[in-house]
Amino acid sequence: MLKLRAKDFDVMKEHAEREFPHECCGVIIGDFSDKTKTEVRPCANIQNELNEKYPDKYTRSADTGYFIDPKELHKAMMDASKQKLDIIGFYHSHPNHDPYWSAEDNRAAMWEGTGEPLYPDASHVVISVYDGKVKGASVFKWAESEKKFLQHNVEL
Secondary structure, three states, rough: OOOOOOOHHHHHHHHHHHHHOOOOOEEEEEEEEEEEEEEEEOEEEEEHHHHHHHOOOOOOOOOOOOOOHHHHHHHHHHHHHOOOEEEEEEEEOOOOOOOOOOHHHHOEEEEOOOEEOOOOOEEEEEEEEHHHHHHHHEEEEOOOOOOOEEOOOOOO
């Protein structure tokens, strides 16, 4: 189960509201067993740039999709490694939609064509934002036994 401090969730909420009507995205660095060692890293969503450059491959805009800037993801991974921490989660928002696990969320979280998640131990927080205000959030985690992401509670 993902363990977060209230201030961690506040960072995600502020990011989601700031980026509305676009999807926000970010990384959660931490220790799987110690919620005092978490750090939420808001990242740039480069979905619009990809859509402009490669519209046949990246058909969605940032209103309905996200792609974490690879340089920022790499930096988060390197920083986590230096601190002997892990990537324990990711987050993104659903502008004007509920916080559900979509087919697109599932596709983005998986190794293409393998049926296996990119980060099997990481949780995924989906934040619902309506009219610029966060209305709720859900957490999804890979269930190896069921070979799919299932909704879980977040511990704040």
